[in-house]
Amino acid sequence: xIVTVQAVAFYVLxxxxxxxxxxxxxxxxxxxxxxxxxxxxxxxxxxxxxxxxEFLAGMQVLIYAGAVIVLILFAIMLTQGIHRxxxxxxxxxxxxxxxxxxxxxxxxAFILLTHKWPEPVRKAVIPTWESFNTLEIxxxxxxxxxxxxxxxxxxxxxxxxxxxxxxxxxxEKGNGDDGN
Amino acid sequence: MAMTGINHYLILSLILFxxxxxxxxxxxxxxxxxxxxxxxxxxxNINLVAFSHFLESISGHIFAIFIIAVAAAESCVGxxxxxxxxxxxxxxxxxxxxxxxx
Amino acid sequence: xxxxEATNFIDYAWMVPFFPFFAFIxxxxxxxxxxxxxxxxxxxxxxxxxxxxxxxxxxxxxxxQAPPVIREITWLTAGQVEFPxxxxxxxxxxxxxxxxxxxxxxxxxxSTSYMENEEETGFCRYFAFxxxxxxxxxxxxxxxxxxxxxxxxxxxxxCSYLLIGFWYRRPAAAQxxxxxxxxxxxxxxxFLIGIIMLYLMTKSFSFNAIPALxxxxxxxxxxxxxxxxGQYLSADTTINVVMFLIFCGAIGKSAMFPLHVWLPDAxxxxxxxxxxxxxxxxxxxGVYMVAQTYDIxxxxxxxxxxxAFIGGITAFMAATMAVVxxxxxxxxxxxxxxHLGTMMLALGIGALVAGTFHLMTHAFxxxxxxxxxxxxxxxxxxxxIWEMGNLRQSMKVTNAAFLIGxxxxxxIPPFSGFWSKDEIFxxxxxxxxxxxxxxxxxxxxxxxxxxxxxxFTAFLSKDRYDIxxxxxxxxxxxLIILAVFSTFGGFVGTPWNNCFAAFISPEGxxxxxxxxxxxxxxxxxxxxxxxxxxxxxxxxxxxxRFEALLRERYKTVYSVLLNxxxxxxxxxxxxxxxxxxxxxxxxxxxxxxxDGIIVNGSARxxxxxxxxxxYEESGSVQHYAVIIVISIVIILLxxxxxxxxxxxxxxxxxxxxIR
Numbered sequence: 001x002i003v004t005v006q007a008v009a010f011y012v013l014x015x016x017x018x019x020x021x022x023x024x025x026x027x028x029x030x031x032x033x034x035x036x037x038x039x040x041x042x043x044x045x046x047x048x049x050x051x052x053x054e055f056l057a058g059m060q061v062l063i064y065a066g067a068v069i070v071l072i073l074f075a076i077m078l079t080q081g082i083h084r085x086x087x088x089x090x091x092x093x094x095x096x097x098x099x100x101x102x103x104x105x106x107x108x109a110f111i112l113l114t115h116k117w118p119e120p121v122r123k124a125v126i127p128t129w130e131s132f133n134t135l136e137i138x139x140x141x142x143x144x145x146x147x148x149x150x151x152x153x154x155x156x157x158x159x160x161x162x163x164x165x166x167x168x169x170x171x172e173k174g175n176g177d178d179g180n
Numbered sequence: 181m182a183m184t185g186i187n188h189y190l191i192l193s194l195i196l197f198x199x200x201x202x203x204x205x206x207x208x209x210x211x212x213x214x215x216x217x218x219x220x221x222x223x224x225n226i227n228l229v230a231f232s233h234f235l236e237s238i239s240g241h242i243f244a245i246f247i248i249a250v251a252a253a254e255s256c257v258g259x260x261x262x263x264x265x266x267x268x269x270x271x272x273x274x275x276x277x278x279x280x281x282x
Numbered sequence: 283x284x285x286x287e288a289t290n291f292i293d294y295a296w297m298v299p300f301f302p303f304f305a306f307i308x309x310x311x312x313x314x315x316x317x318x319x320x321x322x323x324x325x326x327x328x329x330x331x332x333x334x335x336x337x338x339x340x341x342x343x344x345x346x347q348a349p350p351v352i353r354e355i356t357w358l359t360a361g362q363v364e365f366p367x368x369x370x371x372x373x374x375x376x377x378x379x380x381x382x383x384x385x386x387x388x389x390x391x392x393s394t395s396y397m398e399n400e401e402e403t404g405f406c407r408y409f410a411f412x413x414x415x416x417x418x419x420x421x422x423x424x425x426x427x428x429x430x431x432x433x434x435x436x437x438x439x440x441c442s443y444l445l446i447g448f449w450y451r452r453p454a455a456a457q458x459x460x461x462x463x464x465x466x467x468x469x470x471x472x473f474l475i476g477i478i479m480l481y482l483m484t485k486s487f488s489f490n491a492i493p494a495l496x497x498x499x500x501x502x503x504x505x506x507x508x509x510x511x512g513q514y515l516s517a518d519t520t521i522n523v524v525m526f527l528i529f530c531g532a533i534g535k536s537a538m539f540p541l542h543v544w545l546p547d548a549x550x551x552x553x554x555x556x557x558x559x560x561x562x563x564x565x566x567x568g569v570y571m572v573a574q575t576y577d578i579x580x581x582x583x584x585x586x587x588x589x590a591f592i593g594g595i596t597a598f599m600a601a602t603m604a605v606v607x608x609x610x611x612x613x614x615x616x617x618x619x620x621h622l623g624t625m626m627l628a629l630g631i632g633a634l635v636a637g638t639f640h641l642m643t644h645a646f647x648x649x650x651x652x653x654x655x656x657x658x659x660x661x662x663x664x665x666x667i668w669e670m671g672n673l674r675q676s677m678k679v680t681n682a683a684f685l686i687g688x689x690x691x692x693x694i695p696p697f698s699g700f701w702s703k704d705e706i707f708x709x710x711x712x713x714x715x716x717x718x719x720x721x722x723x724x725x726x727x728x729x730x731x732x733x734x735x736x737x738f739t740a741f742l743s744k745d746r747y748d749i750x751x752x753x754x755x756x757x758x759x760x761l762i763i764l765a766v767f768s769t770f771g772g773f774v775g776t777p778w779n780n781c782f783a784a785f786i787s788p789e790g791x792x793x794x795x796x797x798x799x800x801x802x803x804x805x806x807x808x809x810x811x812x813x814x815x816x817x818x819x820x821x822x823x824x825x826x827r828f829e830a831l832l833r834e835r836y837k838t839v840y841s842v843l844l845n846x847x848x849x850x851x852x853x854x855x856x857x858x859x860x861x862x863x864x865x866x867x868x869x870x871x872x873x874x875x876x877d878g879i880i881v882n883g884s885a886r887x888x889x890x891x892x893x894x895x896x897y898e899e900s901g902s903v904q905h906y907a908v909i910i911v912i913s914i915v916i917i918l919l920x921x922x923x924x925x926x927x928x929x930x931x932x933x934x935x936x937x938x939x940i941r
Contacts, residue, residue, distance in 0.1 A: 018195060021196055022199060040196075091207075097205035104918075110928075162257050
């Protein structure tokens with residue numbers, strides 16, 4: 001039995017991701033939840049690496065673990081006045097949520113595992129260093145996916161402007177705002 | 181045991197997604213819900229990249245890139261909304277913000 | 283190009299009903315407030331129609347042996363069934379068109395004077411309806427198939443309703459209009475069923491195609507009906523039944539027994555309306571229809587016998603009831619019913635020409651009598667003959683006209699009624715039915731008797747009123763014209779040179795009166811003269827005394843007659859019983875089921891459901907999210923089970939895929 005690096009990496013990373021994810025949903029201190037999320041995101045970047053998606057792994061670390069986490073942690077820290085140590089970070093729906101989540105995940109697992117995925121489905125992940133998918137991603141973005149690429153920039157612009165408008169403090173004297 | 185096929189990645193993605201759903205349904209704080217939402221996004225990304233790898237198509241990568249971009253934008257806007265809600269309700273616990281009801 | 287070139291201009295025969303219809307549209311949309319303009323439009327339209335119809339008649343006279351001009355186009359198609367409309371110009375329809383339009387023209391001219399006291403929208407409305415009626419009647423005359431004739435049948439019924447109920451604020455008039463419409467509707471139900479059955483048997487509506495198709499049906503019936511399940515009617519019986527159903531339309535429209543009850547009440551309308559619709563034209567539509575489709579009726583001899591007897595009974599009953607009426611219009615109404623019965627009798631025993639001839643002459647003298655009555659009513663403002671008297675001095679033209687009309691009606695030569703009535707009389711005496719002969723003699727006596735009762739009471743004897751009656755030229759001129767036609771119109775049908783017969787029915791004119799029928803003619807003449815003499819003796823000098831005497835001596839007879847043989851009451855009872863029970867059932871269904879369960883029930887259901895379902899909106903987003911997740915689970919399960927993803931072998935093989 002060949003024990004590949006991929007396999008070991010995969011299992012270790014999976015364990016880390018799952019543990020951190022459970023921490024995200026169950027931590028009492030919201031800051032700890034944010035930091036656990038950072039661990040999850042980095043772990044996911046590692047999973048991407050095991051799948052030979054190096055560009056995406058880089059992107060994941062840069063954007064997610066870099067910017068988004070920082071944003072969230074800033075938001076937590078800036079709104080720290082809101083969060084005291086809550087006695088119970090959960091609402092009363094835990095049992096119901098657990099049951100429904102268990103139902104849907106088992107159902108989905110059943111469907112996934114009993115489905116024949118189309119070929120080619122490689123049974124093992126064998127690493128090669130010859131193909132760089134950055135080139136391929138670049139090509140695809142400007143050829144097949146040019147329109148979504150442009151639209152994404154519009155979307156980001158809209159999101160930024162929207163966030164500014166929503167979170168803006170209304171001025172006291174009523175100049176320059178037209179209803180928030 | 182050593183060879184990891186597509187099913188492993190799919191199961192990982194599924195577990196991560198389920199934990200995210202659990203978090204969304206259970207977390208009281210709105211920021212906590214956003215964090216669980218990020219878990220769900222990442223689970224989807226793992227799924228897409230796995231398929232992209234095993235079916236030898238680049239589209240999965242592209243889709244994952246877009247999802248990352250959109251998720252970032254969405255969490256940005258979501259945090260802005262949470263700040264706005266805080267100003268109105270002085271509280272961001274999701275089970276207390278329930279005045280739009282019968 | 284000569285516009286009288288035969289085929290081309292007759293193709294435009296549809297314009298004959300079109301002119302008055304166009305006048306109706308114009309008047310009702312544009313000139314409803316302008317009296318003189320409305321009257322002008324209406325009269326000129328009907329005049330145009332008269333001229334056009336005369337041109338068509340002239341053309342047919344020149345080429346009487348030519349085949350009938352039939353033009354049909356398919357108007358509607360419903361699957362296999364085609365509904366044609368078109369025109370039929372044969373000698374009968376040309377003559378009828380001419381008479382209808384001419385009489386309508388005269389009556390409209392008369393109406394300008396009779397209706398002058400109406401306020402302006404009433405006056406214009408009257409002319410609009412008169413035009414619509416003329417259009418409908420002319421359309422009926424020109425119809426080449428049962429579908430079209432049914433359409434115009436209903437249209438004339440509608441116009442009759444509108445015109446009888448013209449003074450709609452009077453409750454009696456409104457009731458009479460409703461009664462007319464509903465009673466004729468009874469007949470029309472039979473008519474419609476008959477048309478449908480005839481179509482099912484022959485796959486055609488056209489008058490000229492059906493006789494041949496009936497014969498093929500008789501030889502090889504493609505469809506059979508049964509009343510008792512299992513036992514089917516033979517082809518002959520079926521044909522007779524179907525033709526009787528079609529005759530039911532004529533029973534309603536032409537006021538035969540037992541659906542005659544609407545015609546006396548229809549006298550609530552203005553007198554020119556009574557003259558036009560209920561004397562000359564609309565009620566003749568039933569007779570006309572039977573005459574036009576006579577080839578089809580010939581295939582159903584039993585039905586013809588029934589028609590003859592119904593006609594005879596109607597004639598006799600109506601004549602008896604006319605003797606006791608005090609209202610001059612009622613006398614004339616019952617007289618109309620009686621004459622229609624006579625016409626149907628003639629048609630029933632096979633005398634097509636005689637019946638049609640009487641139809642035409644009756645149109646003239648009955649219209650004349652009604653217009654005279656109108657003249658009197660307009661002058662004296664009363665309908666009761668016991669409030670008239672000595673009009674011979676004061677209304678000379680009316681007197682002469684009424685006398686001519688009465689003589690024509692009684693069958694005195696040389697007036698037109700003599701020739702037509704006695705042709706019928708001769709035909710009756712040539713037929714084998716003894717009862718009909720006896721009835722005919724009675725009817726003859728009573729006809730002359732009742733009309734001269736009216737004449738002597740109203741025009742002779744002493745006057746019983748205070749005002750001075752006047753005559754108006756717009757009224758007297760049509761009277762004179764109609765009187766001329768009543769006098770000389772009969773000469774087209776003299777037995778020794780019957781051009782009318784040759785015109786209407788070339789093949790049938792030979793067998794009937796090869797020899798001049800001396801005995802029946804003489805008999806009828808004697809009876810008529812005897813009746814006039816009796817009426818003179820009783821009513822000329824002291825009418826009140828003799829009237830009172832007769833009522834005293836024949837009290838029971840009078841009560842039967844005054845109660846109209848209780849037929850009205852019979853129909854009232856039937857209608858009220860049937861209608862009341864149906865109404866109760868319908869009211870229950872409407873109230874309890876539709877209102878209660880369906881409408882109110884669904885409202886209450888929505889209300890109650892809302893009351894309980896609203897708690898689902900808890901306001902908490904996470905509640906909604908849980909519901910979403912659970913719903914996804916349910917949907918996945920449902921779809922999966924439906925598509926068989928959860929069968930056992932799949933689970934077994936699925937286990938093999940894991941690792």
